[in-house]
Amino acid sequence: MYDGRRVRSCSHYLCDYKKKTVTPELKQSWICPECSLGQPRQRTGDNTPIRDNPRSQPPADDDASNITHRVKTKQVVKSDNDSPVTNGTLRHMLDCFKKDVTGIIANAVANAVSVKFDLITKQIADFSSSLSFLSEQYETYKKRQEEDFNILMNLQDENAKLKSTVTDLSLRLNLAERHQRENNVEIHGIPEHRTENLTNCINHLAKTVGAAIIEEDIMQVVRVSKLDKDSKHPRIVIAKLRNSRQRDVLLAAVHNFNKKNPEKKLASHHLGLAGENTPVYVSEHLTPTNKYIHAAARKKAKDMKYKFVWVRNGRVFVRKNESSPAILIRNLDSVNLIT
Structure with a gap:
């Protein structure tokens, strides 16, 4: 590359252009592309290296005078595509x-x-x-x-x-x-007959046990229906007396008769009734509630080995033995008192 100073010319034109005629000026200034790479670069104010140019074609004989101008133009002018x-x-x-x-x-x-x-x-x-x-x-x-x-x-x-x-x-x-029901007595075990006279039966019962009761003291005698229709026992007889005192007299007389005759307690033969001899029981006419309480008290007393369970004036009592106090069973909750 030519920078205005005198540079050494190369002799490559001898090998590249042996058969060509070159002027002396061209010999002094012309440098082939291979030698131009070893020449100092042109100072442009920065250290940007110059990108290698494609190898230049040798000039034709008829254009030898423009070789220097082309080299200088390629060395000095830089396009935008060759920016460093x-x-x-x-x-x-x-x-x-x-x-x-x-x-x-x-x-x-x-x-x-x-x-x-x-x-x-x-x-x-x-x-x-x-x-x-x-x-x-x-x-x-x-x-x-x-x-x-x-x-x-x-x-x-x-x-x-x-x-x-x-x-x-x-x-x-x-x-x-x-x-x-305080004037009533409840009688179990009297056999049933079509032509029976229940009033005469009660009179005969009172005479048998020695109770001072006459026919006029018997206000009403009826049989009540069974709770269990399949039961073979005769229907219960309810006798209504004139007052509760006569009821107590009849009950006491029956109790004394059974106590005096433990082997021959009150039965149907004592009432003058023919047929099979069946036991007869006389007790107070209890309400359904008191009957249920009485049954529960008897069961519990039997389990707990209590000796006495009885009813007095419609109320249920229990006693464990002769020396124990009596216990009033008012309701089902009171049954728990039997211990």
């Missing part, structure tokens, strides 16, 4: 590339985040709507539950009151029935 690449340029290109890639990634991430955010926002809106609906349903259910709880509490209070009322009414009814 420096570290700064590479860094600038790398920064631009980074910015472009960063921008592309940022846009892609922003788009993805936007889509996801829209989806999450929609899901949150749907969840909020569902939660509001469930909250309303819960409040409605809670309100109904409170109402039902209040109703239940009121029903429990009413039920407790009704139970207390029923218990009180049952006691009153039992007391009224007991007073209504």
